Amino acid sequence: MTKSELIAALMRKHPHLQLKDVTLIVNTVFGAISDSLADANRVELRGFGAFSVKERDPRIGRNPKTGEQVEVSKKFIPFFKTGKELHARLNKDRDIP
The missing domain is CATH 1.10.287 (Helix Hairpins)
Incomplete structure (x- = not known):
């Protein structure tokens, strides 16, 4: 949506x-x-889930075009974890082990 x-x-x-x-x-x-x-605050919507920010450490990556190694700096990414009610609703009536 x-x-x-x-x-x-x-x-x-x-x-x-x-x-x-x-x-x-x-x-x-x-x-x-x-x-x-x-x-850098957490946002929790009861029954739906929680949004938070995770930190990715700096690393050595690779340019896919040239294969050359490049330094990737530290970055922050959004993260979402589903709440219990949403998780139950998504898995209702599904035969998932």
């Missing part, structure tokens, strides 16, 4: 809201999550 599809789905569920209001709500929520992660 894209951001515009999410906005459209919210518009269908809440027809009394205007498009600009729903867009503002979605952008505010995503902005708050992004800002919190940028400040």
